[in-house]
Amino acid sequence: MLESLLKAGTEATVAEAPAFIAGAWGGEGPPLIRTGPYLRRVVSRTTTATGEEVARALAYARPAARAVARLTPAARAEILERASRAASENREGLARLLALELGKPLKDGRGEIDRVADTFAVCAAEARQIGGEMLPVAGWARGAGNTALTYRAPAGVALAITPFNAPANLLAHKLGASFAAGNTTLVKAPPQAPASSAAIVALLLEAGLPPQAVQLLHGGGEVGALLCAADEVAVISFTGSGATGQAVARAAGAKRLVLELGGNAATVVCEDADIAQAAKECARTGYSNSGQSCISVQRVYVHHSRYEDFLTAFAQGVDALKVGDPLDAATDVGSMVDDDAAERVVRWSAEAAAAGARVLRGGTREGATAAPTIVAGPTRDAQVVVQEIFGALVTVLPYDDFDAVIAECNTSRYGLQAGLFTRDMGRIITAWRDLETGALIAGGTSNYRLDHVPFGGVKDSGFGRETPRSMIEDYTVVKTLMLRGMSVWGASASLDEESDR
Structure with missing residues (x-):
């Protein structure tokens, strides 16, 4: 399957990306067609999961979970390392699939596949660390004479719902960590990236990877809702919009959830910052993957005091970006996921201009390709400030007081990550403490992530942390063994009591 998917990407033919249900590739539902946003032609094709297929996947999942749980952590780790x-060996072919389905530039796609390789390696390392602890039960009188142990056991059936913007790496996070924990995983792929998702599963x-460890289903929200509501599912990991995240939570009911939702990240540039460097970083990371x-x-x-200098340097950085064919290795900015997404950039920038803002660059689109826009x-x-644009648009605003700008950043209903450019360590500590975000990137923009470092937000940006170690905790349950009348700690309350024996 992997070879045929990669071949389609190389030969510019339609990639057939079937579902993988109950150990077999196939699918009988209505066709699901993906038209490439840049090429404007059909690039991949699959089928939408039917209710019967969802039921069959769920029926298969419970016995499959018991089989996967019997694999040793070492065996899981070796599979993930392979x-x-x-992933590294197939980097170019996988990046081409991302470019075809999503309009993602090759340089961004290659970077995503590099992260897939890293993520699987980190998941393997974390699988080798899964263990438990001996509890200090003899520290209290009622526990004397007993021993208690715990270990982390697989949760059973996990559900991974992945987004279109990073379909390969976010699938690697969810599926890799779930398998490292010893679970079987149901994957609901994004409709915009069926071939990219199928390729990671096939890889x-x-x-x-045992066939019992994964099932791949395609479709939209209706398929996701059926899976979320299923009693067989023990834990759900979802990445996507806030509105869809709320729908997932409602459908899931009393299940464990990890929700990584939206953001409208802020980056603060202080007067002591290297303006040229800050502007260059903002230009590079503000429009990668079209924002x-x-x-x-x-x-x-x-x-x-540095506002106009920054705008000049920032505009120069944006002018240096190459916009165009995502299959051109030199392209920095490809297309967005569809025409509607690109039109949002145009519409919101025009609304901001009508209210008095300056649109220094962009504000236009050609098909699904939005020109990098500076407001x-x-x-x-303005919507470009308070909402999540999720597109090729960056707003630049002046501020006077550091404490006031921290407070202004916190007015957002989101709280995922923030960036800060300053040489003042006191400001860094203050921002780390006072910003209502899951992380602060000091010396860089908000758009920076290491896949082995905890990642997640607060407020409407969701809850839980999406890194392999944190996710393994979510994907496992603590099981306790109490050994009554057997103690490694000693059973006597005093030395006098011991001497009487």
């Missing part, structure tokens, strides 16, 4: 090497299977990232640079607050000085209630 998958890591396979894992070829690396030795379609929950931590993409959206709001940049610059001290008023300077929008009103604080």
Whole structure:
């Protein structure tokens, strides 16, 4: 399957991306067609899961979970390590699939596949660390004479719902960590990336992943809702919009959830910052993947004394970006996921301009390709400030007081990550403490992530942390063994009591 998918990407034919249900590739539902947003032609094809197929996948999942749980952590780790090497070996072909289905530039796609390789390697390392602890039960009188142990056991059936913007790496996180924990996983792929998702599943299977460990279903919200509501599912990991995340939570009911939702990330540039470097970083990370990232640079607050200097340098950085064919290795900015997404950039920038902002660059689109857009000085209630643009648009606003700009950043209903450019360690500590975000990137923009470091937000950006170690905790349950009347701690309450024996 992997070879045929990669071949389709190389030969520019339609990639057939079937479902993988109950150990077999196939699918009988209505066709699901993906038209490439840049090429404007059909690039991949699959089928929408039917209710019967969902039921069959769920029926298969419970016995499959018991089988997968019997694999040793070492065996799981070895499979994941092979998958890591396979991702690196197939880097170019996988990146081409991302470019065809999503309009993602090859350089961004290659970077995503590099992260897939890293993620599988980290999941393998974490699988080798799964254990438990001996509890200090003899520290209290009622526990004397007993021993208690715990270990982390697989939760059973996990559900991974992945987004379109990073379909390969976020699938690697969810599926890799779930398998490392010893679970079987139901994957609901994004309709915009069926071939990219199928390729990652096929890569894992070829690396030795047991067929019982994964099932792949395609479709929209109706398929996701059926899976979320299923009693067989023990834990759900979802990445996507806030509105869809709320729908997932409602459908899931009393299940464990990890929700990584939206953001409109802020980056603060202080008066002591290296303006040229800050502007260059904001240009590079504000428009990578056309800004379609929950931590993409959206709001940049610059001290008023450096504001115009920053705008000049930032515009120069944006002018240097190459916009165009995502299959061109030199392209920095490809297309967005569809025409509607690109039109949102155009519409919101025009609304900001009508309210007094300056649109220094962009504000236009050609099909699904939005020109990198700079909106300077929008009103604080403009949509480009308060909403998540999730597109090729960055706003730049002046500020006067550091404490005030921290408070302004916190007015957002989101709280995923923030960036900060300053040489003042006191400001860094203050921002780390006071910003209502899951992380602060000091010396960089909001758009930076290491896959082995905890990642997640607060407020409407969700809850839980999406890194392999944290996810393994979510994907496992603590099981306790109490040994009554057997103690490694000693059973006597005093030395006198011992001497009487």
